[in-house]
Every structure is written in structure tokens, then in C-alpha cells.
Amino acid sequence: MKILLIVLSAAFVLTCCNTKTENSKVFDSKNSMTADNNKIAGTWRLVYGEVKENDSLTIRDVTKSEFIKIINETHFAFFSQDRKYASLFYGAGGTYTIENNEYIEKPMYTAWDDYRYETFPFTVEIKNDTLIQYGTEEVKESNIKRYIIEK
Numbered sequence: 216m217k218i219l220l221i222v223l224s225a226a227f228v229l230t231c232c233n234t235k236t237e238n239s240k241v242f243d244s245k246n247s248m249t250a251d252n253n254k255i256a257g258t259w260r261l262v263y264g265e266v267k268e269n270d271s272l273t274i275r276d277v278t279k280s281e282f283i284k285i286i287n288e289t290h291f292a293f294f295s296q297d298r299k300y301a302s303l304f305y306g307a308g309g310t311y312t313i314e315n316n317e318y319i320e321k322p323m324y325t326a327w328d329d330y331r332y333e334t335f336p337f338t339v340e341i342k343n344d345t346l347i348q349y350g351t352e353e354v355k356e357s358n359i360k361r362y363i364i365e366k
Contacts, residue, residue: 255313255339259284259346261365268361284346286311291320316340318348329357 261282264275275282280303284293294306307325311318318339322330337350349364 253286253288253313254341255318255346256286256288257346259286262345263364263366265364266361267363292324313339329354329359 261275261277261284263277264282266273266275279299280295280297282293282295284291289310290308291311292306292308295304297303305326307322307327307330309321309323309325311320313319316338318337320335320337321332322335323332325331333354335350335352337348339346339348341347345366347364347366349362351360351362353360
């Protein structure tokens, strides 16, 4: 009797938690288009990154850390985790707008005070299964100006 009660309780909880409304969106691992034609919505893993700042070029070593970006209909979030040292973690999130291939991020949640509420315009495109984002990150108060390419 106890087992039947436990099974019925578990089934009830799972049924309640699995309810969806008509407005809920589900994104598959292929970053498929949403009803709003937002092709960039999904979860993306960085496979290549470069930063040009002043006269230097830095290529991100993706074998040493993992960088993930998640984009839904209204918000973005990203995080980076070093594969060896757990303390080397950072992330940010906020809102964005997109029109055609002009994508503008506005970080709201970040440990970097100078980045919070700034706007960062990028160009985005999708080639096959790869999101490509490039543009200039500029924060005048911190004397930061760098051109980034992320795939």
C-alpha cells in the first residue's frame, strides 16, 4: 500500500510539473526557429573566438575553457568555465533586441559594473549550425574598445 501511495504521489507531482501553456516555447538542440522567426534562440557553444584590441590579437583557447551562450525570445545569458580551475568562472545576462542581423545586447546581470546597462551592437549570422557574432565592445568610462568575433 505504501508503494502504491508513493507511485501515485510521484505521478501526480510529475503531471503537475509537466504542464505547458499555449505560450510556452520549447527550443531543440538544433536551435530551430521559434514562432517569432528568431533564428538565434537556443543554446550555443563557442568553438572559436578572437579579440582584437589595440595592436594585439588574442585567439581564445577553447580547449581550456567552455563558453556557453543561451538566447531565448527576450534575454541572453552566457557563462565561461575553465576546465581545470572552478574559480575561473564568469557570466552575464540581460536583454537584447534583434532586427534582421543587427543584434544589440544590454547586460543587466554581471559582476562587471562598467558593463552593466551598456549597449553592445553586434552583427549576427547563422551558417549551417553555427551562430557567428561580431562587433565592437566599447565602454568609454573604462577605456575599453575591442573588436570581437565569436562562433
